[in-house]
Amino acid sequence: MLRGMDLMCKYSYEMGSDWVVAAGLEEGFSQRCTSGNEEFVFNLPMDCTFKSTNPSGWPRIVIELIGQDNFNQDQPRGFCWALVPPIPGSRKIRTAIYLPQASSKMQALSHWFTGNAVNFTDPKIIARPNGREMTRVQSVGYVTIQFDVTASGLSKFGYDFGKDS
Amino acid sequence: MAEIHYLGEIATGYGFPENKLCVRYKIKYGAAWKLISGNKDGQTQTDWPQDEDEANFNHFMDLHFGARGIQGWPQIMIQVYLVDSNGRRVLYGYGSSILPITAGYEEVEIGTWRPADQSIRGRLKSYLLDSSPELAEPETIISSATQQRQQLAAEAMGYVKIKFYTVLRNFKKYGIET
Numbered sequence: 001m002l003r004g005m006d007l008m009c010k011y012s013y014e015m016g017s018d019w020v021v022a023a024g025l026e027e028g029f030s031q032r033c034t035s036g037n038e039e040f041v042f043n044l045p046m047d048c049t050f051k052s053t054n055p056s057g058w059p060r061i062v063i064e065l066i067g068q069d070n071f072n073q074d075q076p077r078g079f080c081w082a083l084v085p086p087i088p089g090s091r092k093i094r095t096a097i098y099l100p101q102a103s104s105k106m107q108a109l110s111h112w113f114t115g116n117a118v119n120f121t122d123p124k125i126i127a128r129p130n131g132r133e134m135t136r137v138q139s140v141g142y143v144t145i146q147f148d149v150t151a152s153g154l155s156k157f158g159y160d161f162g163k164d165s
Numbered sequence: 166m167a168e169i170h171y172l173g174e175i176a177t178g179y180g181f182p183e184n185k186l187c188v189r190y191k192i193k194y195g196a197a198w199k200l201i202s203g204n205k206d207g208q209t210q211t212d213w214p215q216d217e218d219e220a221n222f223n224h225f226m227d228l229h230f231g232a233r234g235i236q237g238w239p240q241i242m243i244q245v246y247l248v249d250s251n252g253r254r255v256l257y258g259y260g261s262s263i264l265p266i267t268a269g270y271e272e273v274e275i276g277t278w279r280p281a282d283q284s285i286r287g288r289l290k291s292y293l294l295d296s297s298p299e300l301a302e303p304e305t306i307i308s309s310a311t312q313q314r315q316q317l318a319a320e321a322m323g324y325v326k327i328k329f330y331t332v333l334r335n336f337k338k339y340g341i342e343t
Contacts, residue, residue: 054229055170056202057227080223095176098221129204129207130204133210137210159334160332160333160334162267162269162330162331
């Protein structure tokens, strides 16, 4: 579905109200990648430190894939989110990306006319537990994210996060 | 008080006759448990996958429980719906599962079923419209082994995969081993 496109990846973090970013980058953009087959390589490093008083609202990384249409306008090409693994260690996650679909025939027609892809008003809503009941999407591919997580202060407060299986 | 955090994701649905799906879920728990924060129920997005059989929901669940006893451990009950191109919602399956009891990562695969009308009329309706009878009060039947299940004819439907990261707090202090 994404074959033959130029893709750029943007990441950001969505977290609960008890969480703050202590250090590092909260957002990042990748280079624009073209691919001859169906695999796009971003190799985009992420580095962020979070602080919290509560595991609720654990940070999630929100990924947006952006491409350009024939008029050089940025169009969304896919969205997804993944939970930053709460278990310290190394983990590779593969998650599906999807594009929102128009919610009415009129909207679909106007999008087709202007060439704009349907977009979320705020991409971070996909990572929240509420408000997605009426969304219709179409899966278009997968993204692989490698996480290396270290944590401090977990057992001191009585938390057991389990071992990496 | 012992606490549990479930950082979960209703991830995918697969193995159904059609793959245009959405999932509604509800969390049920006993009197010794309290849901400190998080949504007790919700509905995922509807996915119409193009290339693959799997429908992706990518729905975040953030549950924080306080526990005073082990009885009534939280369960998740799901109802899967087909959302077809005519806007019809057809019941595609009921299912339930206990939320994980061990700290760490776990993928829970819930097999779903739906009531089946075995009469000629029922089978014809199921074949033509892909619909099935629905339970009037699904919750008791989905989540426990009641007498009513004995009289129910059902057919097997697909699977829903839910990924959980479970975080326990103070369980060792109260001497509970999981």
